[in-house]
Amino acid sequence: MLKKHRYSFELFWLIAIFLLPLPFIQTLSNGLPIIYQSEFRAIYYGTIAYVWMLFAIYLSTKPKWLDRLIGLPEIYMVHGMLSIAAIILAYLHKEGTTSSGWIKTTGDWAFDLFLGLMIYSLIFMAGWLTSRIPFLNTIKKFLEKIFKHELSVWIHRLNLVATALVFIHVQLISYITAIKPFMAWFDLATAFVLFSYLASKLVVPLTYKKGTVITNKLISDNVRELTITLPKRSEIQLLAGDYVFISFPDIQGLTEMHPFSLSNAPAETGTIVLAIRGDGDFTRALDQLENGTTVLIDGGYGRYEEFLNEQPQSANIVILAGGIGVTPLISTVEDNLDRNIKLLYSAHNQADLIYQDKISRWQTLGNIDCSVQVGRFKNNQVIQELPRGWQNNTVFLIGGPSKMMHHWIHFLKSQGAKSGQIYFEEFSW
Ligand SMILES: Cc1cc2nc3c(=O)[nH]c(=O)nc-3n(C[C@H](O)[C@H](O)[C@H](O)COP(=O)(O)OP(=O)(O)OC[C@H]3O[C@@H](n4cnc5c(N)ncnc54)[C@H](O)[C@@H]3O)c2cc1C
Incomplete structure (x- = not known):
């Protein structure tokens, strides 16, 4: 159990x-x-x-x-x-x-x-x-x-x-x-x-770590990817799926700490990758960041990986991701490439679907199955995609707009899922 x-x-x-x-x-x-x-x-x-x-x-x-x-x-x-x-x-x-x-x-x-x-x-x-x-x-x-x-x-x-x-x-x-x-x-x-x-x-x-922006590029119409090198890998405790608070002390208007999820598996690379949607003053101003800009980092925070560690390693992982909420889950998949994973990822528009190249690569592994589509998945679509016996051998990770997350939590529970099988983190507090 x-x-x-x-x-x-x-x-x-x-x-x-x-x-x-x-x-x-x-x-x-x-x-x-x-x-x-x-x-x-x-x-x-x-x-x-x-x-x-x-x-x-x-x-x-x-x-x-x-x-x-x-x-x-x-x-x-x-x-x-x-x-x-x-x-x-x-x-x-x-x-x-x-x-x-x-x-x-x-x-x-x-x-x-x-x-x-x-x-x-x-x-x-x-x-x-x-x-x-x-x-x-x-x-x-x-x-x-x-x-x-x-x-x-x-x-x-x-x-x-x-x-x-x-x-x-x-x-x-x-x-x-x-x-x-x-x-x-x-x-x-x-x-x-x-x-x-x-x-x-x-x-x-004073204990925030200093990193450096090494790339800053648009990866969709309104999503920017920042790659940041970390100071010393041992000093910052990051797990896949974590989020960090970042700010840019040398750039006016970007000095307040804001939270963003990792979209890579940090332990492997010594860098962190963040995919950030331009939603407001801070996130839209990131286009001015040049390579070499100093970043203050506080983190990591989050429980996606901790949650998985609490579960049997043999459990299947079903991921329901929507829009920019996919970022921590991309990181989680990357860190668990040997697990049986079903990724159901949707966004409102084709242009908002990020990291499709990565997702296509995962598909070739055999143990990771990904369904990506424009527009939300229907309940019966999701039910059909669940592994046999999912009530006892599967965990669910959910990331996306609040309404979407609550819909899936409610739906999965109505189908017999227990609270302890589901984990999600909201992007708004
Ligand atoms: C745990 C977590 C992980 C997140 N991961 C990502 C991610 O990977 N990619 C991504 O694009 N977005 C992510 N976000 C959302 C991101 O933090 C906000 O979109 C961003 O801070 C908005 O700032 P803004 O000034 O551009 O917009 P604003 O217009 O100022 O804010 C838009 C909304 O974001 C929230 N917000 C603003 N500032 C903060 C803050 N300092 N701390 C917390 N919430 C704030 C407020 O609820 C506000 O309503 C995450 C949020 C949380 C809580």
Whole structure:
């Protein structure tokens, strides 16, 4: 039977939701004066909200150890959902407690700021949500002409100000600060998250690796291929199917890190190849890059290869790829040329189908079967292409537009596939 990689994800959720707030609630409940009994529940809500908010900030630092275990897209989803849950609890806290003066002011400011930022972020920063709700996605696409991604990132960072206000709010409540064991947890957790955040912004960038662009060419009407040499192969841990964050420190307008998937098997060559579609300001400006341009690289991130390693090596691999979402899967196939692979790859237009030469070469190997077409595959087409007994001996890798990925996940599950058999990574968070 195939292992269920989702166990780690579910365990992660349980730890975040229940285990983390436990020492805070425990120490608090031992020290709360009985005269506040009617507010106990609301005080606990506020405490859990703060712990979840701190955890959400920690997750935003892209912890690498968690990425390999769970995957950044899922981490960002937990980050978003925990923040929303925290704001709901903060509301219950606000409604269930009485306060005055600066205690009230700091609490109210923090809550209003969190609430406003949550509404903003649900549109601009929650790709996991907008990709599932077409209406929100339409609003996002329309407003993004003004509120560019980089601006949204800065606005989103105001959550730190709101968290600082909560910190001050708590420090002002004398009957809480009198509970020393609770305050020890509270201050330590805050200091740890602050330290992790500052390190991710100030120290981690110093560890980004420097690469060099050696070729930059168009491989279809709107897709550009960059080949980048890596500094020393041993210094950067890349797996096939990974993505890296890159920026170009010497080129104005290209200094923000953006994520792109590898389209080659990195271990073999000491270079990385990225296929990048011109979707916005950053990606369209890549045509100005000359050979020799310095690239900063942070990575690798991703779980396609980790997922395959968790499965029996004898499992067949079925790949459903659409549009530019094929890139990490091209890399994955290249690294697994001895496996039984079925690649079903489609794009809206003939011109958008990239790496057809590679795909034709794989076809000659005998164990890799590729179907490439313009326009999405039909359900019955896919079913016909699946290996015999696929419910027990096959894993599915999916990459492409969000809508397409969710369609196949839903369809495969409706045909009897288990969650642990399917892996996908979204291109939007
Ligand atoms: C894991 C992952 C792998 C990806 N791999 C590829 C790939 O191989 N090839 C490819 O063409 N594209 C890939 N993308 C998408 C690519 O990162 C975006 O298209 C690109 O960052 C858009 O930047 P822009 O300024 O050109 O466009 P914009 O118009 O600024 O943004 C278009 C959309 O991209 C998203 N985006 C913008 N900046 C960032 C950022 N810094 N971080 C995360 N999301 C951002 C936003 O949701 C935005 O709505 C990948 C994305 C992710 C998350």
